[in-house]
Amino acid sequence: METQQMTTLAGVLDKKMNRQLKQYLDICARCAICKDACHQYVATQDFKYLPARRAELIRQIYKKYFTKTGEFVPALYEARDPDENLLDELYESAYACTGCRRCMYYCPFSIDTAWILSVAKAILIAAGKGNEMLGQLADAALFKSDNFEMFKDVIVDGFKDIELQVKELTGDPDAEIPVDKQGADILYVALAGAHSILPAAVIFHEAKASWTLSYFEAANYGYFFGDAVKARQIADRFMDEAKRLGVKEVVITECGHAYRVAEIFHEAWSGEKHSFKVRHILEVIDEYITDGRITVRPDAITEPVTYHDPCQVGRNGGIFEQPRNIVCALASDFRDMTPNREQQWCCGGGGGLVAISEMDEFRLKSGTIKAEQIKATGARIIASPCENCRLQMEGLNDSMELGIEVKAIMDLVLEAMPLAGSSAKVTPTD
Amino acid sequence: MSEEMKADLDLDLKGLLCPMPMVKVSQNIASVPVGGTIRAVATDPGSMADIPAWAKSTGNEVISAEKVDGEFVFMVKRLK
Numbered sequence: 331m332e333t334q335q336m337t338t339l340a341g342v343l344d345k346k347m348n349r350q351l352k353q354y355l356d357i358c359a360r361c362a363i364c365k366d367a368c369h370q371y372v373a374t375q376d377f378k379y380l381p382a383r384r385a386e387l388i389r390q391i392y393k394k395y396f397t398k399t400g401e402f403v404p405a406l407y408e409a410r411d412p413d414e415n416l417l418d419e420l421y422e423s424a425y426a427c428t429g430c431r432r433c434m435y436y437c438p439f440s441i442d443t444a445w446i447l448s449v450a451k452a453i454l455i456a457a458g459k460g461n462e463m464l465g466q467l468a469d470a471a472l473f474k475s476d477n478f479e480m481f482k483d484v485i486v487d488g489f490k491d492i493e494l495q496v497k498e499l500t501g502d503p504d505a506e507i508p509v510d511k512q513g514a515d516i517l518y519v520a521l522a523g524a525h526s527i528l529p530a531a532v533i534f535h536e537a538k539a540s541w542t543l544s545y546f547e548a549a550n551y552g553y554f555f556g557d558a559v560k561a562r563q564i565a566d567r568f569m570d571e572a573k574r575l576g577v578k579e580v581v582i583t584e585c586g587h588a589y590r591v592a593e594i595f596h597e598a599w600s601g602e603k604h605s606f607k608v609r610h611i612l613e614v615i616d617e618y619i620t621d622g623r624i625t626v627r628p629d630a631i632t633e634p635v636t637y638h639d640p641c642q643v644g645r646n647g648g649i650f651e652q653p654r655n656i657v658c659a660l661a662s663d664f665r666d667m668t669p670n671r672e673q674q675w676c677c678g679g680g681g682g683l684v685a686i687s688e689m690d691e692f693r694l695k696s697g698t699i700k701a702e703q704i705k706a707t708g709a710r711i712i713a714s715p716c717e718n719c720r721l722q723m724e725g726l727n728d729s730m731e732l733g734i735e736v737k738a739i740m741d742l743v744l745e746a747m748p749l750a751g752s753s754a755k756v757t758p759t760d
Numbered sequence: 761m762s763e764e765m766k767a768d769l770d771l772d773l774k775g776l777l778c779p780m781p782m783v784k785v786s787q788n789i790a791s792v793p794v795g796g797t798i799r800a801v802a803t804d805p806g807s808m809a810d811i812p813a814w815a816k817s818t819g820n821e822v823i824s825a826e827k828v829d830g831e832f833v834f835m836v837k838r839l840k
């Protein structure tokens with residue numbers, strides 16, 4: 331690789347540098363406490379997945395280009411150029427990371443390895459070595475919004491099909507899925523498919539909420555890809571819609587990373603303060619149950635149920651109690667996993683890994699701790715709000731024969747609600 | 761039309777939730793030759809926008825996208 335190109339790649343690190351990142355790069359004590367926190371390292375015992383080791387790759391570029399000692403005596407200070415070998419190592423470290431930040435939770439200096447690895451992804455993208463699949467998914471999302479008129483009818487037709495099921499379930503021929511409704515209180519941002527629209531539409535209908543459905547999906551592959559500009563543009567699609575419609579709040583579906591992007595990153599990326607609040611759908615459902623706006627049968631589920639905190643909803647999103655409140659309101663035998671909440675083990679399915687087929691085997695292997703945790707509860711149903719987590723746990727269920735059922739929280743709520751049309755119950759995936 | 765045309769690869773994507781139908785088409789496109797086709801059947805309505813958007817943005821082509829008995833049937837042609 332040309333020296334000029336390596337200098338350009340080091341320039342990406344320079345652009346991302348701020349006091350916090352510099353501190354992360356300077357401060358690591360190499361205590362290796364983080365190794366026992368990372369599900370990928372624990373499951374594989376492979377040095378390349380040790381969190382501090384992953385960050386060390388960026389640190390090596392930092393030393394070479396940003397410290398005098400590393401510049402003049404690179405061998406002594408383990409300073410390296412971002413050459414092909416280093417980029418290959420970075421690729422494996424960065425795109426394997428789920429961004430769960432469990433390592434950060436246990437690190438005595440709270441070093442955010444996932445953040446350091448987001449810089450690694452930016453360097454890889456600049457080198458033309460970003461993950462192709464995640465890049466394609468991000469581009470497809472942007473293509474849909476850039477050419478919205480081409481897709482609008484097909485998107486609305488899909489909503490109309492789901493609306494028929496809402497009418498059937500609620501027993502209300504006037505029930506609807508409102509779209510583009512000026513002045514609605516809530517803009518609900520779902521995933522592209524029916525599974526995250528139907529249960530929410532029924533819940534909003536029963537709660538008599540003033541809401542409207544976004545044309546755009548919440549999922550953000552620009553974020554997983556590691557391109558902050560694309561990630562912001564993908565989120566802009568519904569944030570601009572929220573502004574245009576004048577809603578009071580944006581409610582993000584049961585999706586971990588989408589919630590974190592909307593609630594935590596978007597204001598910083600756009601440099602603009604939102605004129606509305608952002609909430610996760612489970613916060614809203616918990617409120618509806620508490621306020622009596624919807625009813626769930628307390629004994630709707632008698633089989634033992636456990637709950638998996640998705641990293642982006644729990645540890646990184648701060649939502650721990652609302653999903654537990656909801657599950658406990660409708661299930662008579664709730665069994666929490668150990669450990670849980672902030673210390674919950676990552677299932678291994680985050681970071682876009684479920685879309686990267688070459689990582690399938692590694693991903694399932696990295697989920698062995700989660701599988702053991704689930705088994706230890708004796709639960710027959712595992713509830714979790716993140717779609718990536720559910721896909722991973724379904725994979726673990728198959729490969730490790732756990733004999734469980736993996737459910738979204740909204741599906742459990744739908745099953746537990748006494749609905750006028752429930753005899754005609756349809757499954758959200760139909 | 762898609763009934764008559766024999767695809768190089770058939771993908772059963774029924775039951776998969778978006779964006780997985782699009783992901784599976786993308787993962788499999790390299791396994792058909794340039795000019796070859798994938799016939800994909802999905803049940804998630806989101807795929808009706810997702811798969812054509814993926815095809816357009818990657819320079820491939822959706823020859824047909826039809827709703828048949830509640831299923832979404834796509835013929836996707838690999839162009840490069």
Ligand code: SF4
Binds near residue numbers: 360
């Ligand atoms: S726990 Fe923190 S300080 Fe210790 S090795 Fe890991 S990143 Fe470095």
Ligand code: SF4
Binds near residue numbers: 379381426428430434
């Ligand atoms: S963020 Fe999670 S997956 Fe990534 S290095 Fe840390 S513990 Fe491992």
